[in-house]
Amino acid sequence: MxxxxxxxxxxxxxxxxxxxxxxxxxxxxxxxxxxxxxxxxxxxxxxxxxxxAKAPKLGAAVSSMPLHDVTIPLDKPVTADFMAKHALDEWHHSMQMVKHHQRLGDKEGSAFFLNDAAEFRRIYVAFKRAIIEMGGL
Incomplete structure (x- = not known):
């Protein structure tokens, strides 16, 4: 570390x-x-x-745009790949939290983390598309 x-x-x-x-x-x-x-x-x-380079905001600004309108201003595919992996890790974590809150019977908490997971999935897809557009790794 x-x-x-x-x-x-x-x-x-x-x-x-x-x-x-x-x-x-x-x-x-x-x-x-x-x-x-x-x-x-x-x-x-x-x-x-x-x-x-400015990375896209990981929040409502991205979620309110169609993915084709999201700009990923990165100049290195390796950076986009790192960010994609990070978003995928966060998606997995959010899905674990969904399951945890479902087991507790907490529908509101479950819905919150499900929305969170959807945002990270959208971000993951946007970064993966950026890698392809930059010619791959």
């Missing part, structure tokens, strides 16, 4: 803190940091500059 966090919006790299990883301390751009093992390793390996 490299003790770094990666902004999910502007790809800024900062030293790891629990506050950043848990979303209590936001990036200067307003984005959330992620300090999971994959993001920390990616930040370390690529030494991403503070204002590299």
């Amino acid at each position: 490299h003790n770094l966090v990666l902004c999910q919006d502007c790809l800024a790299v900062k030293p790891y803190t629990d506050a950043r990883h848990l979303g209590d301390d936001k990036c200067e751009c307003g984005g959330d940091f992620c300090g999971c093992k994959d993001c920390s390793n990616q930040a370390y390996q690529s030494q991403i500059p503070k204002q590299a």
Whole structure:
């Protein structure tokens, strides 16, 4: 582990803190940091500059657009592949949470995570399409 966090919006790299990883301390751009093992390793390996390329917002802005209108402003297929894998991991996690909340009988919680899973699936597909458009890995 490299003790770094990666902004999910502007790809800024900062030293790891629990506050950043848990979303209590936001990036200067307003984005959330992620300090999971994959993001920390990616930040370390690529030494991403503070204002590299803007990744799509992982929220309502993407979900309200048709996928053909979503722009993935990345110039490296390997970065898009990393983001696709991260979105797929988050999709799996959200689906596990759906099942957990269903077992508890919590329909509202289950619906929340099902919507969350759908967003990550849409993001995954958008990044995979970006990889194809950039000529593959």
